[in-house]
Amino acid sequence: MSSDGLWSIGELAARAGVTVKTVRFYSDRGLLPEAGRSSGGHRRYGAEAVDRLRFIRSLRSLDLPVPEVERVLEDDGAGGALEEAVAERLRDVGSQLVALRWKEASLRLLRDCASGERTERLRLLGALPTPPDTDALARFWRRALPARLPRPVVSMVLDAVVPRPPEEPDPEQVLAFARLHALVTDPRLERPEFRPGPPLPDGEYRPVVLYEGLAEAYGLASAEVLSGRAPQDGGALDCFVAAYAHARGEADTPAFRRRLIGLLALDDSPVLPRYWKLAAGLFAPDEPVLGMLHHHLSVALRVQVHGPAA
Structure with a gap:
């Protein structure tokens, strides 16, 4: 962690247990806002980025598409968007299970x-x-x-x-x-x-x-x-x-x-x-x-x- 209390992209990736490529991808999509930039123009992230990144990974592990993840995050993860996304995934999984049974x-x-x-x-x-x-x-x-x-x-x-x-x-x-x-x-x-x-x-x-x-x-x-x-x-x-x-x-x-x-x-x-x-x-x-x-x-x-x- 740098003197300003922020993490580099590599440090954030290590703490969250993901690759630098993953952090960069979500950051480029606007899902993981930067807290600032270093003097050399490198991205810096605050401690809250770890929780946000883990939340994103949880949603993605349930096979929510990235656009749906964006909607949930815009809704702060606690409103109707998350409920709708979960219900939609349940319907998808139900259809997949029926297909497998057939x-x-x-x-x-x-x-x-x-x-x-x-x-x-x-x-x-x-x-x-x-x-x-x-x-x-x-x-x-x-x-x-x-x-x-x-x-x-x-x-x-x-x-x-x-x-x-x-x-x-x-x-x-x-x-x-x-x-x-x-x-x-x-x-x-x-x-x-x-x-x-x-x-x-x-x-x-x-x-x-x-x-x-x-x-x-x-x-x-x-x-x-x-x-x-x-x-x-x-x-x-x-x-x-x-x-x-x-x-x-x-x-x-x-x-x-x-x-x-x-x-x-x-x-x-x-x-x-x-x-x-x-x-x-x-x-x-x-x-x-x-x-x-x-x-x-x-x-x-x-x-x-x-x-x-x-």
Whole structure:
């Protein structure tokens, strides 16, 4: 330490346990203000520079970018900037952990499968980002939904039909999600026989009324399934039929219920049954799959109208 009580750049580096290059870098960025200069023009630092340098190193050890460190220091390290920076890093680390878990489950999937399956599974996994997102699934459903459906209704539908990738997937969930992604991005979906059809013939119903009514029916059916009961007469089934009747501007009569059975059977695309089968293991255990609820309600309607199958 010089007679004026200040340290040279080398002395500061030694006391803080860093290199001279590091001190110079932060000083050049304005993160480590100088206390003065020597007669020869060399930088001098006060004792407080050690604490400031250690604080900077602590932030950098948490992988905060230098611009974020600058913001924290400008805020004196005790205000909202530090809280925001820590929260942002926690989100980043969380995303990295999810990505690592998906990589681990993907590697286990490849390790434990038969050798003849690895090439196909690698192809499926190679089409997914890590961790995967739901963009392709959302696009698939947006194409299938009626045009000009209000945004809140579209969001409601997407929330119900698009499974979120598990944060801690097992190998089977990784395989199911990869196959689901391959299904919704299959070029054959451009062909009419593969493209999912509308829930009712175009121009013969009010989509908003139908989808809002179905949301209520599926909610009731979900409660029945979670309580261990299959949809029966009344409750969810009545709400299900009413959704279609109101959307078509008709009354819920025995004749309408008979016609509805035929309308529900119009869509013979092989895509949706495959979609719901793959998606089933990706929804939360307490979250009944919408496609399965629709199937249960359709079966309940057939049983009510025609009686149990022999």
